[in-house]
Amino acid sequence: MSEPEARGLKRAAGEREAQSALDLLAGRGRDLLVRIVTVACEDRDLPELAAELSGLVVRSAEAVAFCDVYVVDQDGRRLEWGGPPVPLGMGDAGWVAAHGRARPHADGRGVAIPVHRGNATIAVLDIRFAGPCRRDDVTLVTALGELFAPVLCSARRLRAAEEREHAAERFAERAVEAQEAERTRLSRDIHDGIAQRLASLGFHLSAAERAVPDHHPEAREQLRLARAQCDRAGAETRAAIGGLRPPVLDDLGLSAALAGLARETGASLDVTVTVTGELDDALPDHVQTALYRIAQEAVANALRHADGTLVDILLENERDRVRLRIADDGRGFAVPDAGVPLDSYGLRGMAERAELLGGRVTVTSRPGVGTTVEAVVPVPAFIRPAAPGTTARP
Template sequence: MTGAQPLELLAGRGTDLLVRIVGVACSARELPRMAEELAGLVVRSARELTFCDVYVLGEDERVLEWSGPPVPLGEGDVGWVAAHGRARTHADGRGAAIPVHSGGTVIAVIDVRSAGPPPPEDLALVTALAALFAPVLCSCRRLRSARERERAAERFAERALEAQEAERSRLSREIHDGIAQRLASLGFHLSAAERALPEHHPEGLAQIMMARRLCELAAAETRAAIGGLRPPVLDDLGLSAALATLAREAGDGPGPSGPLDVTVTVEGELEDALPDHVQTALYRIAQEAVGNILRHANATCVELLLEHSRDRVRLKVTDDGTGFSVRDVVGRGRGRRPDSYGLRGMRERAELLGGRFTVTSRPSAGTTVEAVIPVPGRERDPVTPSRGPGPN
């Protein structure tokens, strides 16, 4: 069959078939859905074919994939056709496996069945369709490879963040149980020494008081280090309560425009608790956003929204402050303001977890920052069952 004959054969079946082919090819389906759509198109277009399955060569080029168990190259009629690049009739005579070629390589196999021996015109139709399916399936395979690489990169970033968070938690516990406890004990003994020292030793008393102040300063720095490694409030209370504590602390402080009214709203529930690194990222984003508001916004009201859904969690922080030009603050080049580093840090935290971060603001209209992060393990859609009796 020459290169022009497939189109001539398909055109002979009427324009409806060509329209259906174009419709499926442009449907933006991904594998394996595209393979199933093409299989359905074969059955609808043929006269006596009753079943069809499209097997697509896997990423490792060792197996053919469909909705059932993978078929190794060389195994059964489908595997044999993929390995040898030639069509093969089934042993019972009621169907055939036909290769889909692209650049001299078999990238898929169309397996068709019928109640009796398939009419030659139906097999010719399937061969013609295979020539048209080739570029569609090539695009789908490239897209699948790109998505798999993207998911692998996301999994790597997630594992790196999990390992980093575990190490931070370990260091936080060691500092809390070690250095912090030693400093607390030291402070106790210095207080006891101060009380026991006679009043006629002013120089010794002064040295003890100096040592106490240094001990208190070291204890404060230790607490700050612990909070920087892993916010204790997350371990003690969880993300929702930690945000409430953050809001209360921000509202208690003297803002530049007077008291700051900070409210927290939590919507929806997750069946399982969020991973530690996700909770930490969301808390840090909220902490940075509220800190920016206290430093720059001159706001009187702040709203924090934490929204859980089946496959994602959304954090939204809105204020009624002075606002700013997003382009001027986060724009590239020499004109970028130094306070853009906080916004960039929030964006990086969200994107490292496969999420997205947006900031909306304009002068005199307040600011909204939003982070949406997928929940690990819940982003996959169910696969539609395939047609046909399975490989041969």
């Protein structure tokens, strides 16, 4: 017999067995079909679906006393069920998952049955009888497994996607925490080092100015100018320390931190902050921190480069995501097709922060019409929008 003929006979035998199983299911009556459809259509995660399938097997078969459902993980290395994971190839269920063939228990009172999806074994139904195995029940359970193969496969893919999403969220959170820890360390080092030395230098300059005799006005003037420069350096250092980690972000949340940012910048720009939606309690800390950093950099860019008079900051909730928009009325610039100028360290940093959280930053600008920076970041939980918006002007 040629190989194509052998494959044809094998396929025909499989089709006959499948048809026999379907006939057997149909012969069990409408109640069984209703139970199958009900379980298959329920919106359940993988462990609950496996438990429902196990119960369906026991209720549908005549002599099956117990059923364990083992699901092969996405990596194909182990089987997951209600107990500790089973390595592929270990025990009856592991052997069946590795070889793709049914295997009777050694005592003759059970059998492990593979569930196939295409050429892969995605699950194993391990059934046990009170007495010897009954062939009709084995055929019935095999048919149930094949019917549930697409449902199990979809549930497995969904869980894998959710695990990847959670892993990405944890990575983003750890990355932001690492960045903030480094900023905190820098803030502490600057405070304990440079800031203290500048303060000490200011005292010495003041003392030197007082010690210079009156008949050396040029020397006294130079010391006065040096002390003024030292005072400005100290003020800039304190501002840098506050910018590295604003305490209000930890104490009062993102809305208050944005309002504080507006107050700090208000001497040079008219900054308005508008917040819509109940955001602070629902947003994770690392998301709040990233959004604050984006706003901080956008306002700093407007202050340094835009030469404008007004900045509007809008923070709004859109069900499953949060939008931050910073618009100024400055000189603007030509934006490349990519949307974020690659030669701008600040804008590139904003984009990277948003992308780390699964979001994006877009920059809209034209010479003479100002610049708008918009960050859209997904949030892991639904936020109920508040009816009225709140506006704070420093």
